[in-house]
Amino acid sequence: MASKVIHAFYNDDDILMLAVKKVKAAKHHIEEVYCPFPVHGLDKAMGLAPTRIAITAFIYGCIGITIATLMMNYIMIEDWPQDIGGKPSFSYLENMPSFVPIMFELTVFFAAHLMVITFYMRSKLWPFKQAENPDVRTTDDLFLMEIEIHDNEEELKSLLADTGAVEINISEK
Amino acid sequence: MYTFSNRLKIASFILMAVGAIGIAIGFITMPSTVEDAKEIVASHSDGHGDHQAAAETHNTNAHGETAHAEGYDSKHDEHLLHQLQNKPWSALYVAAFFFFMIALGVLAFYAIQRAAQAGWSPLLFRVMEGITSYIVPGGIIVFVILAASVAHMNHLFVWMDADVVAEDKLLQGKAGYLNGTFFLIRAAIFLGGWIAYRTISRKLSLAQDEADDNTNFVKNFRWSAGFLVFYLVSESMMSWDWIMSVDPHWFSTLFGWYVFASMFVSGITVIAMVTIYLKSKGLLEDVNDSHIHDLAKFMFGISIFWTYLWFAQFMLIWYANIPEEVTYYVTRIQDYNLPFFGMIAMNFLFPLLLLMNSDYKRVNWFVIMAGVVILAGHYLDIFNMIMPATVGDQWSIGLSEICSVLFFAGLFIFVVFRALSTAPLQPKRNPFIGESKHFHY
Numbered sequence: 001m002a003s004k005v006i007h008a009f010y011n012d013d014d015i016l017m018l019a020v021k022k023v024k025a026a027k028h029h030i031e032e033v034y035c036p037f038p039v040h041g042l043d044k045a046m047g048l049a050p051t052r053i054a055i056t057a058f059i060y061g062c063i064g065i066t067i068a069t070l071m072m073n074y075i076m077i078e079d080w081p082q083d084i085g086g087k088p089s090f091s092y093l094e095n096m097p098s099f100v101p102i103m104f105e106l107t108v109f110f111a112a113h114l115m116v117i118t119f120y121m122r123s124k125l126w127p128f129k130q131a132e133n134p135d136v137r138t139t140d141d142l143f144l145m146e147i148e149i150h151d152n153e154e155e156l157k158s159l160l161a162d163t164g165a166v167e168i169n170i171s172e173k
Numbered sequence: 174m175y176t177f178s179n180r181l182k183i184a185s186f187i188l189m190a191v192g193a194i195g196i197a198i199g200f201i202t203m204p205s206t207v208e209d210a211k212e213i214v215a216s217h218s219d220g221h222g223d224h225q226a227a228a229e230t231h232n233t234n235a236h237g238e239t240a241h242a243e244g245y246d247s248k249h250d251e252h253l254l255h256q257l258q259n260k261p262w263s264a265l266y267v268a269a270f271f272f273f274m275i276a277l278g279v280l281a282f283y284a285i286q287r288a289a290q291a292g293w294s295p296l297l298f299r300v301m302e303g304i305t306s307y308i309v310p311g312g313i314i315v316f317v318i319l320a321a322s323v324a325h326m327n328h329l330f331v332w333m334d335a336d337v338v339a340e341d342k343l344l345q346g347k348a349g350y351l352n353g354t355f356f357l358i359r360a361a362i363f364l365g366g367w368i369a370y371r372t373i374s375r376k377l378s379l380a381q382d383e384a385d386d387n388t389n390f391v392k393n394f395r396w397s398a399g400f401l402v403f404y405l406v407s408e409s410m411m412s413w414d415w416i417m418s419v420d421p422h423w424f425s426t427l428f429g430w431y432v433f434a435s436m437f438v439s440g441i442t443v444i445a446m447v448t449i450y451l452k453s454k455g456l457l458e459d460v461n462d463s464h465i466h467d468l469a470k471f472m473f474g475i476s477i478f479w480t481y482l483w484f485a486q487f488m489l490i491w492y493a494n495i496p497e498e499v500t501y502y503v504t505r506i507q508d509y510n511l512p513f514f515g516m517i518a519m520n521f522l523f524p525l526l527l528l529m530n531s532d533y534k535r536v537n538w539f540v541i542m543a544g545v546v547i548l549a550g551h552y553l554d555i556f557n558m559i560m561p562a563t564v565g566d567q568w569s570i571g572l573s574e575i576c577s578v579l580f581f582a583g584l585f586i587f588v589v590f591r592a593l594s595t596a597p598l599q600p601k602r603n604p605f606i607g608e609s610k611h612f613h614y
Contacts, residue, residue, distance in 0.1 A: 054531070058529070086494070097484075097487065097488045097491050097492065098488070098492060100484065100488065
């Protein structure tokens with residue numbers, strides 16, 4: 001059986017923030033909030049867990065610098081230690097200053113790109129993805145709060161009407 | 174209003190007294206004859222056999238012809254004597270410059286905050302003004318040391334020695350810029366400009382508190398913008414004069430920026446440390462973790478900026494390996510291996526790993542700990558810039574060096590905290606003070 005959700009629309013981010021706090025205080029679970037732009041502090045008000053994407057980026061950066069080091073150590077020192085313009089290729093450390101630009105760039109490259117790809121995968125974004133927009137106006141000028149209904153339709157409706165919602169719809173999901 | 178606590182005052186006096194005694198001992202035990210110098214080195218080299226051996230192979234390599242050996246030996250001894258005589262002077266100069274540059278770095282940061290009309294920092298303006306008060310006594314001390322060098326009381330700057338210049342074509346070519354009179358005139362102009370801006374800006378900042386309009390604030394904005402132009406030029410020239418000219422055969426174009434990065438990060442670190450100290454005393458009520466977080470971000474970012482400049486200078490010279498440039502690093506890597514590379518760890522790796530985490534930047538003791546390492550690292554940075562040219566392989570971090578640091582640390586604490594106690598710690602009617610109070614990140 002498909003569950004029913006309630007959609008409350010707001011036309012101001014300040015009112016939305018107050019509404020989120022009220023709904024949280026009334027111990028209702030907010031399914032989702034759709035906004036046309038980032039609302040500062042909304043994640044805190046909703047009680048969302050902090051992102052861990054910076055930690056993944058750090059790990060990717062470590063991978064990048066490892067790959068750069070292993071690659072250049074193999075190519076320049078182990079595989080074919082040629083004398084190129086008098087650069088000392090006896091050990092990695094001896095020739096390290098000339099490798100630093102590459103080590104740096106690969107660290108940044110891995111950290112940046114893998115983090116972006118992680119972001120796309122975790123937020124399920126890709127080309128040709130079907131947009132999951134419950135109402136087209138939420139990309140322009142309306143904010144939408146979605147709450148699942150568990151036989152408490154009337155109670156929720158009156159609560160949301162109190163919070164300054166400009167429109168309240170019930171829809172099947 | 175902050176009152177200079179007696180305990181801190183006494184602590185600063187003790188630091189100054191201990192430091193002054195140590196500095197005096199350093200000067201008294203300085204060798205005055207070649208024989209003394211040889212004796213000191215001989216007594217030292219018991220434990221450092223390889224050191225002596227390295228010096229000897231160096232001799233034979235440089236002057237293989239035995240015919241010259243005798244004349245060279247006496248020359249070498251005289252050279253050694255000069256190095257040992259330079260030790261207490263260099264230790265004094267490095268510490269004097271280090272603490273002076275902290276105040277100057279804070280002044281630059283302060284001027285940038287004013288010129289950029291930053292909304293987060295006005296709460297910290299009085300802290301910064303307190304720290305910059307040190308540029309007056311600190312600048313005078315540095316100037317006196319430089320004047321003593323020009324008066325031939327020491328051998329810190331080899332180009333000041335007329336006998337050396339007479340035999341040195343390169344130094345003769347540079348004599349138009351590197352001569353004692355012009356050197357001191359330049360130093361006076363730099364110091365005069367910095368002290369003048371500091372005085373004017375402080376006066377306008379205090380006047381703004383009592384004013385009915387914002388004219389003082391606007392004037393301060395203009396002075397700050399003007400100062401930054403003067404500062405960029407004068408700081409760069411100052412670094413050629415006061416630091417790079419101890420190695421007068423060597424030159425590097427980004428040296429001014431490199432010295433700037435060092436003073437800027439040390440200055441920001443000291444702002445953070447003084448702020449945390451005053452906050453822990455309950456004196457900066459409106460300063461919150463976000464202000465500390467911002468300062469720590471600056472510490473982190475400028476540490477990396479410093480490393481970038483350090484590496485850019487090092488790698489270009491290492492890569493091209495032009496003999497006239499590369500000797501600078503050869504002496505440092507051979508004779509100063511641990512301080513030279515240890516400084517990279519302290520100034521780069523340590524802040525990089527410690528201050529990367531956003532949460533750690535809000536933990537006060539973490540910022541203090543990182544700050545101590547950064548300050549020690551940048552002391553070593555100045556040490557590595559001055560010492561190889563003045564004392565060469567006779568360096569050590571002993572009585573003279575430590576006591577010089579203690580003396581100037583005591584003086585710095587005394588001057589800064591006395592200045593902090595002369596004005597309320599929170600500006601009253603800075604146009605951005607409301608924003609600064611509610612700053613959060």
